[in-house]
Amino acid sequence: MSENTMLSVRDLRASYGAIAALHGVSVEVAEGELVALLGANGAGKSTTLKSICGVLRPVNGTVTFMGEEIANKTPESILRKGISLVPEGREIFTSLTVAENLRLGAFASYKKARYEADLEEMFGLFPILKERLHQPGGLLSGGEQQMLAIARSLMSHPKLLMLDEPSLGLSPTMTDQIFELIGDLHKRGTTILLVEQNAERALEIADRVYLLKTGNIEFAGTPQQMESEVDIAAVYFGGEDAGESCEVVS
Amino acid sequence: MTGEFFINTLSLGSLYALMALGLVFVYGILKLVNFAYGEYIMIAGYTMFVLGTYTGVPWYFTMLLAVVAAAFTSYMTEIVAFRPVRTKSMSAMLVTSFAVSMLLQNMVLLVVSPRARAVPLPALFNESVVVFGVTTPLRNILTIVTAVVLLVGLSLLMKYTVLGIAMRAAADKFTTTRLMGVPANLVISVAFIISGTLAGVVSIFWVSRSASVDPLIGFAPLLIAFIATVIGGMNSLTGAVVGGFVYGLLFNALSIMLPASMLNFRDAFMFVIVILFLLFRPEGLIRGNYTEERVG
Numbered sequence: 039m040s041e042n043t044m045l046s047v048r049d050l051r052a053s054y055g056a057i058a059a060l061h062g063v064s065v066e067v068a069e070g071e072l073v074a075l076l077g078a079n080g081a082g083k084s085t086t087l088k089s090i091c092g093v094l095r096p097v098n099g100t101v102t103f104m105g106e107e108i109a110n111k112t113p114e115s116i117l118r119k120g121i122s123l124v125p126e127g128r129e130i131f132t133s134l135t136v137a138e139n140l141r142l143g144a145f146a147s148y149k150k151a152r153y154e155a156d157l158e159e160m161f162g163l164f165p166i167l168k169e170r171l172h173q174p175g176g177l178l179s180g181g182e183q184q185m186l187a188i189a190r191s192l193m194s195h196p197k198l199l200m201l202d203e204p205s206l207g208l209s210p211t212m213t214d215q216i217f218e219l220i221g222d223l224h225k226r227g228t229t230i231l232l233v234e235q236n237a238e239r240a241l242e243i244a245d246r247v248y249l250l251k252t253g254n255i256e257f258a259g260t261p262q263q264m265e266s267e268v269d270i271a272a273v274y275f276g277g278e279d280a281g282e283s284c285e286v287v288s
Numbered sequence: 289m290t291g292e293f294f295i296n297t298l299s300l301g302s303l304y305a306l307m308a309l310g311l312v313f314v315y316g317i318l319k320l321v322n323f324a325y326g327e328y329i330m331i332a333g334y335t336m337f338v339l340g341t342y343t344g345v346p347w348y349f350t351m352l353l354a355v356v357a358a359a360f361t362s363y364m365t366e367i368v369a370f371r372p373v374r375t376k377s378m379s380a381m382l383v384t385s386f387a388v389s390m391l392l393q394n395m396v397l398l399v400v401s402p403r404a405r406a407v408p409l410p411a412l413f414n415e416s417v418v419v420f421g422v423t424t425p426l427r428n429i430l431t432i433v434t435a436v437v438l439l440v441g442l443s444l445l446m447k448y449t450v451l452g453i454a455m456r457a458a459a460d461k462f463t464t465t466r467l468m469g470v471p472a473n474l475v476i477s478v479a480f481i482i483s484g485t486l487a488g489v490v491s492i493f494w495v496s497r498s499a500s501v502d503p504l505i506g507f508a509p510l511l512i513a514f515i516a517t518v519i520g521g522m523n524s525l526t527g528a529v530v531g532g533f534v535y536g537l538l539f540n541a542l543s544i545m546l547p548a549s550m551l552n553f554r555d556a557f558m559f560v561i562v563i564l565f566l567l568f569r570p571e572g573l574i575r576g577n578y579t580e581e582r583v584g
Contacts, residue, residue, distance in 0.1 A: 091467065123467055145454060
């Protein structure tokens with residue numbers, strides 16, 4: 039473990055009933071890094087994030103965050119330690135207004151003195167949120183909801199921001215915007231753990247990459263190493279065998 | 289006649305709305321129909337009986353303590369009975385709520401008596417007043433005023449406080465609310481305390497109708513609350529309130545319209561209406577926009 043390691047996941051095992059989803063996953067994120075966790079559907083990416091933030095209780099393994107073991111803590115206490123998850127599918131509170139969604143984001147770390155300034159900062163990053171401040175979250179478009187979800191997470195001043203499939207279901211233009219934003223956040227010093235289906239885009243902005251396959255880490259390294267050593271298309275289509283059937287379909 | 293019907297319906301509807309609201313507060317968060325809800329009403333009733341009969345505590349203080357007792361009982365049942373089984377399954381929660389209901393009923397059966405006990409009420413409750421040319425028991429007016437004050441207070445709480453926002457969020461997406469740093473225990477405890485407080489207030493007016501309390505007194509309000517939420521919609525607080533008033537209206541309308549020989553079957557007619565709702569509008573009058581996530 040290097041000196042500035044922020045998050046260290048060791049030998050994480052998780053299962054849904056009898057079905058094991060993670061068979062000993064180890065991931066490290068250093069302070070200021072942008073780490074991407076890639077893999078096909080069902081590889082265990084979301085399960086890894088959910089285990090880190092306490093939504094799932096891992097069967098085995100350790101999760102160490104800033105030197106503290108957090109594997110068996112509740113989601114609310116893990117957030118208070120500084121890990122915030124932007125969940126898959128955005129999970130906006132649809133009946134709450136944009137303002138109320140943002141206020142809840144700041145629930146744990148609310149300080150009256152800085153709240154207005156924090157809001158202004160979010161409006162700087164996402165001007166659309168200011169326009170829609172008093173509308174219910176459910177009325178926002180998919181891309182706007184994703185922005186709201188990210189802003190909501192940022193309101194808690196996380197030390198580590200985890201994003202689960204932020205580009206899922208978004209238009210190409212919106213995907214560009216979201217990735218540009220993630221890159222900007224990274225440049226400003228935010229530590230990010232990013233789960234993505236869109237490997238190509240994730241590789242462009244990531245410092246390091248982990249590749250998950252059926253609950254195991256298949257590859258770990260820099261984006262350049264990954265591009266030269268791994269057949270990315272094969273990974274996403276489930277290996278050579280599945281690749282053939284894909285050809286038939288197309 | 290019209291004026292009397294109007295005030296009676298408004299009074300009965302207010303009471304039913306409060307009953308339904310108390311049940312839905314917990315349902316909204318935990319998706320649990322708490323069958324012990326009626327027993328909080330009973331506990332408040334016995335508190336009034338004991339304090340009013342054996343002590344010289346002034347009536348307004350007695351009523352306040354009755355509400356506190358109901359809220360406290362509700363909170364304690366959450367901590368002792370529901371919290372340990374919360375992560376297990378919905379069925380476990382449901383069975384637990386039956387068990388809590390039985391335990392509280394039998395406790396009172398053993399400690400007090402299976403027979404009804406007279407609850408001393410202030411003379412104020414039996415006085416009549418003239419409102420808009422209609423002579424009506426002051427109790428009816430008090431019910432309406434109390435309901436209005438509570439409904440306005442609760443809406444302000446839900447709309448303008450962080451706790452209220454968190455409660456609404458938790459009813460929408462429970463796990464995501466925890467990811468915002470909102471403690472699950474806090475939200476659930478508050479839901480039970482609000483539910484118990486409403487049960488206590490309901491108890492004051494429910495018990496005052498017969499001026500007595502017995503171990504099974506909580507059953508009818510529980511049933512009314514349940515039916516009102518079926519009519520109004522289980523998934524929103526507004527639905528519960530609307531359901532309560534609609535139930536009160538239907539009940540009073542049936543009382544007037546049914547011939548005397550049929551009046552005994554009034555409840556049967558009520559259930560026919562409920563069945564029609566379940567068949568043709570199972571989500572209730574107010575749909576609400578909460579997803580059906582459960583607490584795991």
